[in-house]
Amino acid sequence: MSAIKLRENIWSVGVLNPSLRIFDIVMESKYGTSYNAYLLTGEKNVLIETVHTDYFDEYLDNIRQVIPLEDVDYLIMNHNEPDHSGSVAKLMAICPKLEIIATKAGKKHLQDITNLDLPCRTVAAGDTLDLGDRVLEFIPAPMLHWADSMFTWDSKNKTLFTCDFLGAHFCEPTMLDKNIHAKAAYEGEFAYYYAGIFGPFKPSVLAGLDKMPADVELVCPSHGPCLTETISKAKECYRTWSTPAPKTQRTAFVVYASAYGCTRTLAEAAAKALEDEGYAVTTADVTVVPYAECVKLAHEADVLLVGSPTINRAAPKAVWDVLTSIDPINLKGKAAGAFGAYGWSGEAAPMLHTFLKGLRYAAPEAPFRVLFTPTQADLDAMAEYAKSVAALCTVPVDAPKTECGKWVCSLCGYIYDPAEGDPAHGVAPGTPWEQVPSSWSCPLCGVDKEMFKKAE
């Protein structure tokens, strides 16, 4: 790709990699990607970002198409992951007088990545760089998606350089969203990129959106096309995807594999126990329910129970595939446990238990195991184990907002209020009437739940 003029004195000097199919080991890139970099020209010349080290020569060629390399004054590093900082050391070897600009965290990352003591000015919120004919403002936006992340704002050209934020792994040779032919494909990749890179950092995304200047007309990310006509829609998507839905009930996911039905029987007992605890429970056999759906449910669950038989001294691959896909960033307050039936040595449940604890779920002391076919006593113990895991969950729930969720005891007049629940008898605040276990009874007079009537 050659240098592309995006606006007066703003050039794209990055590179395309249309054949890449796996980015950073874990992300699929069906339509390749681009390592974007930008050159601002004027009284002072500024590079924003470098590119993956494999594409350094093409990057230099692009810069030289616009100005001589020695005329570049500054290198702004909005984010220093090696797909962007990979050519910094090579560039500095050619242009030792360049001054690098990054956040404090960015400077440290850069030093640790290059093992060089580079000339780097650190900037904080509100700091500016006067280029004579325009002033750049730096807007730190931490955890988008590293601690070092920041935006650079060119108010004269109403252009915001956002690094990974609002990017996508997608090759658009013209570097502009308005020229994309396969718009649906781009939108799919835009959503996939958000989910993979920013999904774990939703509060930071909302903070980042609020930091974007209202009058931005051009967004220049570090992967995929620049945004012009899609800025509003992209921001709206990010805000929707990052805004938590009201939560009035805790959720549980019981995911398992079962060769001969023994672990399945345990899973069913666990699910029933969690339903009785007021959880919205989903159960899935990993050999039946698609892997991606299992991962999604695992991410959504406040309580996760993983069941597996032991095959060749381990859990089968399908179980590990789900567990190793769990993003450990947002597990605060969540609880998990492992269980399984086994025939000889029974290593699977302890292995899964150790892994779950390593992810920092709240977890009981030990997993739950049963030798071969569960007895009724085993199933009762499984239910107690599931409840003990649920008891470790501290994810908050929102109180229902309507008064009409109250129910009144037809015998003694006691009123069940979902906002208060009945914690003394195992019903958490925020539990709607429909989720109160059928075994619950009136705490005043002891009659069954079915003796209650909806409050007027």
Ligand code: FEO
């Ligand atoms: Fe594209 Fe976080 O690097």
